Amino acid sequence: MATISALKKKELYIDLRKYASFADIKNGLTEKLTNISTKRGGSQVTIDIGEKKVTTKQIREIEDILLDYGLYLKELRAIGPPALANEEEIEATVFEEMPDYEDTILIRKSLRSGQKILADGNVVILGDINPGAEIVAGGNILVMGCLRGVAHAGVFGDEEAIIAAYRLIPTQIRIASHITRPPDGETIVVKTPELARIRAGKVIIEKLKI
Amino acid sequence: MESKVIVITSGKGGVGKTTTTANIGTALAMMGKKVVLLDTDIGLRNLDVVMGLENRIVFDIVDVVNNNCKLQQALTKDKRYEGLYLLPAAQTKEKTAVSPHQMKNLINELKKEFEFILVDCPAGIEQGFRNAIAGADEAVVVATPEISSVRDADRIIGLLEASGFREPKLIINRLRSKMAKRGDMMDIDDILDILSIELLGVVPEDEYIVVSTNRGEPAVTDTVSKAGAAYRRVARRITGQDVEIYTGEETSSLVNRFMKMVKLAR
Incomplete structure (x- = not known):
């Protein structure tokens, strides 16, 4: 079984290292999430899938599943696409520059x-x-x-x-x-x-x- | 005398502006009103043909605004009805031959004599359109039950509202009630849902319109034409009478069936 452990308050760690295919990883994740208390909503989640390659699209799919349960992806421990870190950086700067739309x-x-x-x-x-x-x-x-x-x-x-x-x-x-x-x-x-x-x-x- | 200046417009071409102008004008004249039809489609005039007055034209609207002739000389009298006149467009000039300001002055002149001034607007939203709406107080938008026509009508209504026309009214032309009922054509409710303006009338598709256009006799003069009957209703509504709107329902009254038997009804 995959394990879920609370790292901190409002932070979750999900271990999915044992799954081989991406489809299995998604199924395993969904199965785990259904067991999580709704009080955990809004938590940051760290997911570990071990030494496997993931694409940006797959990361988004995982984010999508998490969002359905009101959770956010903090970190995906895997061999990610090289652009990932860069992409996050860009998004972060864009958001900071966003003006407040009060009008x-x-x-x-x-x-x-x-x-x-x-x-x-x-x-x-x-x-x-x-x-x-x-x-x-x-x-x-x-x-x-x-x-x-x-x-x-x-x-x-x-x-x-x-x-x-x-x-x-x-x-x-x-x-x-x-x-x-x-x-x-x-x-x-x-x-x-x-x-x-x-x-x-x-x-x-x-x-x-x- | 209080005169009504009504511009008949649509945006899209070929939806029946000219036919509508000719028929409403003729129907109003049949009711004893004093009516002038003003063709502003300079360069592509048609209203004279539909009215069957092409061969009587001597002067046109451009001659009038350029003072080449008196207004009275350019007003072509209808051959059937007393009190019905046509002020034809020029065929050899372009839309820019007349300015919106000149059009306003011209209409003010016509107001002195006529109860109803119907302005036949050209297709498009350029100068021809701006000329046509310049002197008008009210607007009638003609649309057929097609997406493209409704889209253009929507654009025109927006432009009319921006030009200060408070409540443009809608005529749905060439409705095929059977197709609409099957869902193969937009029905009245679909169109009103998008355009959300007051409905002035619904004119059914009628082959007789082609015949009447070719003959130069507006369909309202024909007693059995369905489109003609619909236009007569529209004219009565324009004069303020409370007439129910034809909704495209087939009437299978005894009289109608009898008429069909004796091949009077089309």
């Missing part, structure tokens, strides 16, 4: 095709963003109506920025330097408010929990 503007109308709103801070729209309309914000974007057009949050590079909408049916979603669009040929009808944000390097859409 929030309120727009009390719908944006029609061809209309564009630019804002340094957060934007709240009491209306729809129609196809062909665009909203670009340094901070977060909240649409109280239907988002059918293009929304770009965190335009100065803030990967923590989110886009939330009462109905999220966008042409395209952009957060910081990430661009995503709905899959071709599929129309998913969701009748609840949704939220777009970056998790483990990808833009994901999730149900907005209130």
Whole structure:
């Protein structure tokens, strides 16, 4: 069995050295995490998988699993990709330079095709963003109506920025330097408010929990 | 006399602006109103053809603004209805031959004589569009149930609102209710959901429109054309009458079935 031991308060150590394949490592990790008390939420986790090579993508997958349990990856002990340390450094500097988005503007109308709103801070729209309309914000974007057009949050590079909408049916979603669009040929009808944000390097859409 | 200046616009071409202008104008004239149709599509005029007045044109809108003729001389009288006039566009000039300011002055002149001034707007959002909306108080946006048309209509509504038109109204043209019901075409609710403006009328797809355009006789003059009936309703709503909006439902009334039997209905 893999072992979990508490290093410090709010820090966890998970030993996954015995698993050979990455699939097994993920399964082992999930199994361990289901047994962890929810009080551990928010903890930093150190994972040891021994003398195995991992790619950046695999690290992100592990981060993703941890996030599902409200945990953060502190360190992955493995033979990591050489760029990893560097990448973390870059991200750290970007975050430090992030200005605080205290300015929030309120727009009390719908944006029609061809209309564009630019804002340094957060934007709240009491209306729809129609196809062909665009909203670009340094901070977060909240649409109280239907988002059918293009929304770009965190335009100065803030990967923590989110886009939330009462109905999220966008042409395209952009957060910081990430661009995503709905899959071709599929129309998913969701009748609840949704939220777009970056998790483990990808833009994901999730149900907005209130 | 209080006159209404209504611009009929769409953004996208080919959705039926000119047909709509001709039919609403003719329907209003049939109700005894004094109406002038103003074609602002300089260089690509069509309204005269649809009205069947092409061969009567002597002077046009560019002649009027350049003082080459008097306004009265350029107003072409309709061949069917008293009180219906057409001020044709020039075919050999370009949109820049008229400025928004000149258009405003021209419309102010027309206001002295007419109850309804219908402005047929060219496709696009350039100078032709700016000319057409310059002197208008109200706007009617024509859209067909296609994504591209609705997208352009949305853009136009945005521009109209930015130009101070408070409540543009919508005409949905060429609706095929059967296709909409099957989900193969956008239906009225889908369009209103995006455009969120007041619906003035719904005009069904009708082959007779092609016939009427070629003959130069607006469909409203035909008693059995479905599109013609829809345009007559629109005209009544414009005059302030409370008429129910046609929603594309097939009426299978006894009269209709009888008409079909005797091959009157199309």
